[in-house]
Amino acid sequence: MSAPGKPTEQARALRRSAIAVAIACTVCLPSRGDAQRLQFTKLTADDGLSSPWVPTIYQDVRGFMWFGTRRGLDRYDGYSITNYRHVRGDSATLPDNYIEFVREDRDSVLWVGTRKGLSRFDRAHDRFVTYAVGPGDSGRVVFSFLQTKAGQRWVGTE
Numbered sequence: 001m002s003a004p005g006k007p008t009e010q011a012r013a014l015r016r017s018a019i020a021v022a023i024a025c026t027v028c029l030p031s032r033g034d035a036q037r038l039q040f041t042k043l044t045a046d047d048g049l050s051s052p053w054v055p056t057i058y059q060d061v062r063g064f065m066w067f068g069t070r071r072g073l074d075r076y077d078g079y080s081i082t083n084y085r086h087v088r089g090d091s092a093t094l095p096d097n098y099i100e101f102v103r104e105d106r107d108s109v110l111w112v113g114t115r116k117g118l119s120r121f122d123r124a125h126d127r128f129v130t131y132a133v134g135p136g137d138s139g140r141v142v143f144s145f146l147q148t149k150a151g152q153r154w155v156g157t158e
């Protein structure tokens with residue numbers, strides 16, 4: 001038994017181990033000159049973003065960044081932003097501006113879930129084809145999308 005206030009042999013061994021690990025980590029880490037420098041660019045409404053609230057982000061196979069906001073869908077090509085929004089009476093636009101998700105299926109088809117259904121992006125014509133999910137013309141909130149290996153498409157709703 002050790003005297004009061006004095007560390008035990010086990011405590012001293014643990015402290016030596018911790019110091020050895022700290023030294024090993026310091027020696028093994030790359031120097032500041034070796035570390036890769038990452039650059040980030042902040043996009044705002046001044047750049048054309050529909051809303052500062054962006055709950056879903058997706059990068060498609062072509063490299064475009066898609067930002068789902070509460071005021072529409074935005075596509076960023078690295079230089080400029082294209083906005084896609086619901087236009088009343090135009091069935092080739094999104095059914096709603098409240099975007100829940102953006103994803104591609106196995107065939108690189110872009111799907112967008114909204115508060116009023118599921119939309120497929122027609123890249124050739126730069127428009128949307130919307131599918132009401134569930135009863136009624138307005139559809140349901142679509143939260144998620146999954147395509148199985150067999151090609152079946154599953155849609156998660158409220």
